[in-house]
Amino acid sequence: MAEEEKTIQEELSLPILLADRVRKSAEEAESSKIECSEIAKQVDRLSQMLRSAVRIAAASPSLYERPVRRIAVDVTKNLDKTLTLVRKCKHGGVLRHVFAITGAADFRKASNLIESSIGDMKWLLTIFEADGVNPTLPPIASNDPILAWVWSYIATIQMGELRDRIDATNELASLARDNDRTKKIIVEEGGIGPLLKLLKEGASPDAQISAANALFNIGTDQERVRLIATELGVSIFVQVLSDSPMRVQVPVANLVARMAELDPFVQEEFARENVTRPLVSLLSVDTLLDDPKLNSGKPSIHSLVQINKELARKLPTHRTSSNLSLSDGSSRGGSSHSKKEKEVETPEVKLKLKIGCAEALWKLSKGNVLVSRKITETKGFLCLAKLIEKERGELQYNCLMTVVEIAAVAESNPDLRRSAFKTSSPPAKAVLDQLLRVIQEESSPTLQxxxxxxxxxxxxxxxxxxxxxxxxxxxxxxxxxxxxxxxxxxxxxxxxxxxxxxxxxxxxxxxxxxxxxxxxxxxxxxxxxxxxxxxxxxxxxxxxxxxxxxxxxxxxxxxxxxxxxxxxxxxxxxxxxxxxxxxxxxxxxxxxxxxxxxxx
Structure with missing residues (x-):
């Protein structure tokens, strides 16, 4: 942990100092002068690379530090061994004769170590200076190429141009799909932060989609999901669901569903961030919902006019979307993107988004009183009923399962049961009617x-x-x-x-x-x-x-x-x-x- 707290300049200062000592000791050598001279040339080349790395680090506030620290530690070890060898060459007499017997093999070994460090530094400088991902492998990762690829991809995501960042993110997402060890390496090497940053920046929808897909492939167990949440992922996802294009919101909704399912702590974090608001809002897109006030008794002509005025004030300018309001007064929610952009999205994208949002609400409401209450206190309950009635397939099933989980919570929570499922409540009545309709009219046991x-x-x-x-x-x-x-x-x-x-x-x-x-x-x-x-x-x-x-x-x-x-x-x-x-x-x-x- 002490090493992690050092700056990169401090991390590189020790191998630079050792390189200077090796070169000075090589100049003072009394034996094996030719070998020491060759070592000095190699170390001088290595020292120049180390100083270049320091200059890059000083000029780049967004430097990806993980490979620098790992390689600096390795270079330091190799230089320390070389310094010990070269210092022996200052001795003469009997010791000089004894040393000469094994000196050639030791120098070959030291030369190979320095050459390996040169290879590592050369690779390190290229990933920081070159455009795009460096496909070569440094000696330090020769036995584990995945490590080098992960380093290269993360460095590009954190420091590269937008197009290169997208390509690297897609490659990282592909790597993360392979196995748990790869996912673990990505997390250990600091990959979550740059992906969340790319998602939050919103530089382009393609960049956000690739980042969300990579995080989805990484977050497949409780530990990694928790790490994503602790790096402020929850608030970023809520923000994206509130104001990003629909095609970006689709993978983020899927990610929220997975994270909520894998970790109760993350589920609670989402509840505190009020993720239900944008999810319900997106689920209700293109779904016209009856206002409960219209269903309570027989209103007068005057009251109908007043209600219509109120609805006209609440509804967006395009008639196909429902604007939801929550009782908690949160200001976050509905999309800030233009309504025109929402309208031109393809039906396929809208359907995928609704499926993802419904699944997220399902997973979030499981065993959670706060989320269940938020859903039932909004028009989300009416929306679920309407979708169960009108839709088929995965969307219908996910909406039905959301109701199932809310009902399960209400079974052990009398307050929620009384407030959300009053038989006199129009939303509750709509939901109950659909449950009975499914039981009686649907032919699929999966729904019944x-x-x-x-x-x-x-x-x-x-x-x-x-x-x-x-x-x-x-x-x-x-x-x-x-x-x-x-x-x-x-x-x-x-x-x-x-x-x-x-x-x-x-x-x-x-x-x-x-x-x-x-x-x-x-x-x-x-x-x-x-x-x-x-x-x-x-x-x-x-x-x-x-x-x-x-x-x-x-x-x-x-x-x-x-x-x-x-x-x-x-x-x-x-x-x-x-x-x-x-x-x-x-x-x-x-x-x-x-x-x-x-x-x-």
Missing amino acids: IPAIKAIGSLARTFPARETRIIGPLVSQLGHRNVDVATEAAIALGKFVSLENFNCVEHSKAIIEFDGVPPLMRLLKNNERAQMRGFVLLCCLALHVGNSKALEQARALSALEGAARSVSAQHPDLRDLFAKAMHQLTLYQAGGHPHGQSFAP
């Missing part, structure tokens, strides 16, 4: 399963009278796809759980929607389906044990038959089974009032 999961997470939100939720879930208990049916059983299990205040009313609704027969069929499937099905059956038995439907389905027999094996695999369910069986025996003829032991 997360929609069912989201409804299940919100089970404690719905009042007893909200039976329209139960019907679609019950209908999926008999789905031909076992995973869909199992997810429906899990969701219904949350509705009838003892923790749900309306568990009895929901249980009655399941019976009314004829949910017992498909539930009994589910018990004949795989272990996961059986276990989830039996949990639901036990809860129904506890709440509506006197139901004819349970008696006709021989629910008691089913529980008795499975009690021993299920309780052995899931000891935490033993008590639930016992209570359910006892409840059924109170109402069903032929039951065993005292129950039976099924302890393993």
Whole structure:
């Protein structure tokens, strides 16, 4: 760390001083004068290169220092060994005779060391003085060419002309795609800072895109993602998402999604920087959203006029975009680029951007109350509902998964659940309507399963009278796809759980929607389906044990038959089974009032 704190001039001063000492000792040599003279010539050439490096460093405030420091250390070691050898040549007599026996081999070795240092310095000077990337390899990296390439690319990114910087960044991105060792070298050699600087400068969209792609290829694990964040990457990404061209925002949105997924700390940093604002704004481009005020009751003619005036004031001049406002009053957000530029972007670029933004919101909201709250407090909730309804493919799926994660957070956060998912709230109603539509109308389990999961997470939100939720879930208990049916059983299990205040009313609704027969069929499937099905059956038995439907389905027999094996695999369910069986025996003829032991 002490070496890292030295300036480059200080770093190079020691080998320059050693070079002078070697040359002086060579002039004072009393033996092997020819060899010492040759060494002196080599060292003099090396010394000139070292002094050139000092001049370049003094004149270049943006000098890429990493290879200079590494090579300076290596040159210092070689000169120190050479100095020790040359100093021996001042001795005469017997020592001179003994030294002459091995002197030739030692001088050849010293000459090779100095020549290697000359090669390193020559390469170093060319990457600082030449245009573009230097394709040659210095001796110091002869056994690891990746190191030299990384040095050369980073130096060009930090010090080169714009076109060369873009080319070097693309090459670095390609290298980073190969393997983790290469990514580690790029990080260790200080590659993150120049890439972030290139992205932040906005010298050209191509430069920003290449920088974002390189960072995306580097940030594939938690450690590297954390390093990107600690070098102020988070604020730079938020800035780019707020004011850069769309084609630049596409890879940055993808990068935000990856970073949020890999590191909870980075996820929190993004939340503090309010990245949801530009993401929601970009997601809503070309999506006309209904204002919630228009959906609350029957407004008067006067109020409609006032609302229309307000909307006209809020909306951009082009009708195809939605301008979003957040309750936190942040000034950062919407693009500062011209609206005309936004309008002329191709539909393909806009779609890619929306897909990336939706995925970023999905990853950011996972387990995060702050992000989930920010999304639900904006028109982002309405936007997600609209896109789930209108879009297909990856965009629809990413929007749906964002809702799933917000619902999962709300399941364990009563405040968020009450504020974001009030059934009287138009945005919440729009989202719930789309979840139910997906469950009932979509044919893909890939979409149905997360929609069912989201409804299940919100089970404690719905009042007893909200039976329209139960019907679609019950209908999926008999789905031909076992995973869909199992997810429906899990969701219904949350509705009838003892923790749900309306568990009895929901249980009655399941019976009314004829949910017992498909539930009994589910018990004949795989272990996961059986276990989830039996949990639901036990809860129904506890709440509506006197139901004819349970008696006709021989629910008691089913529980008795499975009690021993299920309780052995899931000891935490033993008590639930016992209570359910006892409840059924109170109402069903032929039951065993005292129950039976099924302890393993």
